[in-house]
Amino acid sequence: MKTAYTNGTIFTMDAANEWYKNGIIITEDGRIVYAGPPNDFEQQSVDETIDLKGKWVLPGLVNTHSHILMTILRGTGDDMNLKPWLEQRVWPLEQQFTPEIGTASARLGVLEMLKSGTTTFSDMFNPNGIDSDEVIHAIADSGIRGAFSHTVFSAGSEADQRANLNEAERFAKTYRSFADGRFTTMIAPHSPYTCTPKALEECARLAKENKVMAHIHVAETDGEIEEILTRYGARPIEHIRRSGLFDVPAIMAHGVVLNDEERAFMKERDIRVAHNPVSNLKLGSGVADVAALREADVKVGIATDGVMSNNNFDMFEELRLAALLQKGTYKDATRLPAEEILAMATRIGAEAVGMKHTGCLKSGRCADFITIDPSDKPHLQPAAEACSHLVYAVSGKDVCDVYVEGRQLVKDGQCLTMDEEKIIADANRLRKQLEI
Amino acid sequence: MKTAYTNGTIFTMDAANEWYKNGIIITEDGRIVYAGPPNDFEQQSVDETIDLKGKWVLPGLVNTHSHILMTILRGTGDDMNLKPWLEQRVWPLEQQFTPEIGTASARLGVLEMLKSGTTTFSDMFNPNGIDSDEVIHAIADSGIRGAFSHTVFSAGSEADQRANLNEAERFAKTYRSFADGRFTTMIAPHSPYTCTPKALEECARLAKENKVMAHIHVAETDGEIEEILTRYGARPIEHIRRSGLFDVPAIMAHGVVLNDEERAFMKERDIRVAHNPVSNLKLGSGVADVAALREADVKVGIATDGVMSNNNFDMFEELRLAALLQKGTYKDATRLPAEEILAMATRIGAEAVGMKHTGCLKSGRCADFITIDPSDKPHLQPAAEACSHLVYAVSGKDVCDVYVEGRQLVKDGQCLTMDEEKIIADANRLRKQLEI
Numbered sequence: 001m002k003t004a005y006t007n008g009t010i011f012t013m014d015a016a017n018e019w020y021k022n023g024i025i026i027t028e029d030g031r032i033v034y035a036g037p038p039n040d041f042e043q044q045s046v047d048e049t050i051d052l053k054g055k056w057v058l059p060g061l062v063n064t065h066s067h068i069l070m071t072i073l074r075g076t077g078d079d080m081n082l083k084p085w086l087e088q089r090v091w092p093l094e095q096q097f098t099p100e101i102g103t104a105s106a107r108l109g110v111l112e113m114l115k116s117g118t119t120t121f122s123d124m125f126n127p128n129g130i131d132s133d134e135v136i137h138a139i140a141d142s143g144i145r146g147a148f149s150h151t152v153f154s155a156g157s158e159a160d161q162r163a164n165l166n167e168a169e170r171f172a173k174t175y176r177s178f179a180d181g182r183f184t185t186m187i188a189p190h191s192p193y194t195c196t197p198k199a200l201e202e203c204a205r206l207a208k209e210n211k212v213m214a215h216i217h218v219a220e221t222d223g224e225i226e227e228i229l230t231r232y233g234a235r236p237i238e239h240i241r242r243s244g245l246f247d248v249p250a251i252m253a254h255g256v257v258l259n260d261e262e263r264a265f266m267k268e269r270d271i272r273v274a275h276n277p278v279s280n281l282k283l284g285s286g287v288a289d290v291a292a293l294r295e296a297d298v299k300v301g302i303a304t305d306g307v308m309s310n311n312n313f314d315m316f317e318e319l320r321l322a323a324l325l326q327k328g329t330y331k332d333a334t335r336l337p338a339e340e341i342l343a344m345a346t347r348i349g350a351e352a353v354g355m356k357h358t359g360c361l362k363s364g365r366c367a368d369f370i371t372i373d374p375s376d377k378p379h380l381q382p383a384a385e386a387c388s389h390l391v392y393a394v395s396g397k398d399v400c401d402v403y404v405e406g407r408q409l410v411k412d413g414q415c416l417t418m419d420e421e422k423i424i425a426d427a428n429r430l431r432k433q434l435e436i
Numbered sequence: 437m438k439t440a441y442t443n444g445t446i447f448t449m450d451a452a453n454e455w456y457k458n459g460i461i462i463t464e465d466g467r468i469v470y471a472g473p474p475n476d477f478e479q480q481s482v483d484e485t486i487d488l489k490g491k492w493v494l495p496g497l498v499n500t501h502s503h504i505l506m507t508i509l510r511g512t513g514d515d516m517n518l519k520p521w522l523e524q525r526v527w528p529l530e531q532q533f534t535p536e537i538g539t540a541s542a543r544l545g546v547l548e549m550l551k552s553g554t555t556t557f558s559d560m561f562n563p564n565g566i567d568s569d570e571v572i573h574a575i576a577d578s579g580i581r582g583a584f585s586h587t588v589f590s591a592g593s594e595a596d597q598r599a600n601l602n603e604a605e606r607f608a609k610t611y612r613s614f615a616d617g618r619f620t621t622m623i624a625p626h627s628p629y630t631c632t633p634k635a636l637e638e639c640a641r642l643a644k645e646n647k648v649m650a651h652i653h654v655a656e657t658d659g660e661i662e663e664i665l666t667r668y669g670a671r672p673i674e675h676i677r678r679s680g681l682f683d684v685p686a687i688m689a690h691g692v693v694l695n696d697e698e699r700a701f702m703k704e705r706d707i708r709v710a711h712n713p714v715s716n717l718k719l720g721s722g723v724a725d726v727a728a729l730r731e732a733d734v735k736v737g738i739a740t741d742g743v744m745s746n747n748n749f750d751m752f753e754e755l756r757l758a759a760l761l762q763k764g765t766y767k768d769a770t771r772l773p774a775e776e777i778l779a780m781a782t783r784i785g786a787e788a789v790g791m792k793h794t795g796c797l798k799s800g801r802c803a804d805f806i807t808i809d810p811s812d813k814p815h816l817q818p819a820a821e822a823c824s825h826l827v828y829a830v831s832g833k834d835v836c837d838v839y840v841e842g843r844q845l846v847k848d849g850q851c852l853t854m855d856e857e858k859i860i861a862d863a864n865r866l867r868k869q870l871e872i
Binding site (some may be wrong): 072074075076078079080081082085108111112115116221222278280281282283284285286287307310311312313314317321324325327328329330331332333334335337338375376378379381382383384385388389391392393395396397398420421423424427428431 | 825
């Protein structure tokens with residue numbers, strides 16, 4: 001089935017940054033077969049034509065780092081620093097999770113992501129009490145795309161740690177081309193401060209053997225650098241390098257505290273960064289030097305982190321803040337201009353999580369795209385400056401339609417694949433079971 | 437007419453930070469006569485009862501610094517530093533303004549403000565080509581509350597400058613209790629770098645004689661400090677003090693570059709600050725040290741600035757960023773907790789612009805309040821953590837109802853007092869007349 005979407009203002013987000021007024025996208029079998037001006041439209045034979053009526057169209061947003069199982073904890077533990085927040089809130093609460101809570105949490109998060117324009121996300125599942133199989137099936141049913149990992153921690157007995165590693169491997173194997181190929185997996189040691197060197201080495205081996213990416217929290221705070229330096233005599237990047245984890249394609253969440261040498265090494269090894277500007281501010285970690293990373297030609301994607309440190313999954317808010325922070329910290333308004341940050345939230349983010357087949361509207365890529373209808377929104381007027389508005393004025397709540405692999409998942413702001421009322425009711429009911 | 441609003445989760449934002457689940461607000465003649473638990477409700481005789489059905493209620497937000505006449509320029513001149521942005525974009529475009537463009541721009545801005553929960557704003561009108569009378573009537577018709585000023589610049593011939601000052605005084609006199617008392621006025625010299633010392637002195641005299649506040653851009657960039665120091669041998673605060681402008685209650689926009697001595701002086705003179713976090717980042721000015729200002733007991737309100745440097749009027753986004761930035765720059769997540777930042781965006785902001793009669797839901801204050809209905813919004817779940825969500829998860833697009841002086845201006849997200857379709861059409865038509 002061939003579908004033509006006509007009369008859109010199409011931001012392809014390809015490397016040349018092409019965009020088309022009154023443009024057309026034609027999709028077939030989940031892929032884009034044409035995106036461009038309407039020149040050749042008459043000659044195409046399509047089965048269905050959908051008039052976009054001047055809506056803005058861009059690739060679905062790519063959230064490169066999240067913890068979707070924590071969604072039910074939104075609003076718990078604000079205004080706390082990272083360490084007490086993890087030790088006094090996140091971990092004690094996660095330990096009370098049941099499979100039902102985990103699944104409800106994931107559903108709530110995916111619902112919010114889809115409605116706010118995210119079509120692909122890369123997520124670390126924390127293992128406490130969670131049945132990853134149930135969770136991943138719930139996510140698959142929504143129609144979203146993603147890269148998932150069952151997080152590895154060096155906690156508990158030796159047997160516990162072995163079981164955790166085994167489960168991470170089983171998970172990576174089982175789901176690495178799940179959901180008709182929409183899902184991939186990664187191996188995710190939580191961080192250099194929660195994993196032993198041996199666990200990092202094991203993770204490196206698992207990622208190599210299973211040919212999947214590695215995903216890890218690194219260089220989030222000054223305290224982490226000091227701690228790793230004290231414990232292992234090396235800064236986190238060098239410490240992890242020794243484990244072999246950077247011998248495979250890897251993405252690090254945060255990268256707030258890095259030096260020039262580390263950035264050069266990251267470029268050399270193609271280590272990507274998931275930049276979480278809200279979370280880094282909210283937890284008091286600081287501001288990642290994204291401009292320096294981009295100058296070093298490191299791939300930087302945008303991410304929300306979990307909603308306990310955000311507290312929403314609005315990628316438009318996140319990408320805007322990413323741009324604003326570089327301007328403000330460099331005291332230079334020309335840093336990270338609109339086109340570059342939009343590319344980071346789409347094409348570059350997709351590359352960063354190993355999904356080059358999405359993130360860009362051109363022939364051959366997956367038909368993952370979203371629309372925004374500016375016509376009735378005062379905050380998007382005058383509407384002619386669409387590219388500016390997409391970065392500096394739009395919110396996730398402005399998203400109208402969402403398509404993944406050509407399938408419409410959100411229509412006029414309503415999710416077609418999930419029971420919104422039930423998901424909200426379940427989240428509120430189950431949250432009451434958790435206690436600090 | 438006495439109206440009771442029942443069954444709301446009411447955040448009073450009074451100094452004790454009281455809030456009530458299943459609370460009640462009773463209004464009469466535009467004032468709140470009761471806000472609290474439902475205890476005494478049976479004994480009250482009311483004419484009308486409105487069931488809020490669990491919605492969250494808080495005082496309308498107070499935007500302490502904006503340039504509403506620039507709204508039509510949204511998205512023009514992104515990614516530029518302050519000086520070229522003013523000289524190459526803002527001023528050349530504003531010089532082409534017609535009265536019709538000015539009024540259309542103001543209407544578009546007020547519409548966006550109301551729909552996103554702002555009930556009071558303090559605005560500097562730039563005078564180029566604008567008929568301030570027409571603009572102020574258009575704003576009054578919307579039902580919003582505000583403090584307005586006709587900006588003073590030392591530009592053009594001596595006669596031009598005299599005319600500008602005369603108009604600023606006429607404006608301040610004419611509208612200082614306009615719109616049934618909803619409007620006040622201020623005297624607003626643009627800044628120490630665009631006004632001569634003589635103009636600052638004249639403004640001080642006008643503010644004193646007319647018993648109105650002063651409003652001025654100060655200490656926005658490092659470059660401004662250097663420039664004023666070079667020209668006048670004093671930093672901006674001291675330079676302005678010499679003019680006498682700080683002998684009247686004053687609010688300064690920005691206050692990014694201040695030292696301890698200046699903050700102590702500001703406390704002594706009760707000089708308030710309108711903090712514009714997005715604009716300060718977007719123009720590369722930096723991050724104001726709000727935590728130090730609050731420690732010095734200076735009143736700090738939240739503000740959006742004009743949408744050319746923002747690019748929206750979403751005060752929820754603004755207050756969230758204000759909180760996040762202090763946590764991030766201090767590397768301390770406990771800075772500016774949720775309750776404090778909400779107070780700054782409501783009660784403290786109202787005090788900062790000289791409007792103590794609003795900004796707080798308690799008996800005697802104006803019935804200016806807004807509601808948010810979390811029930812169908814995934815990003816506000818679980819809904820029990822309402823105060824956290826109001827700061828860290830809500831967007832202006834979530835605002836449901838808006839009341840000013842007991843009159844409903846927005847209902848279920850639709851503005852009742854303005855023609856939304858016409859305003860959007862006018863803005864798009866008129867924008868095309870302006871050229872760079």
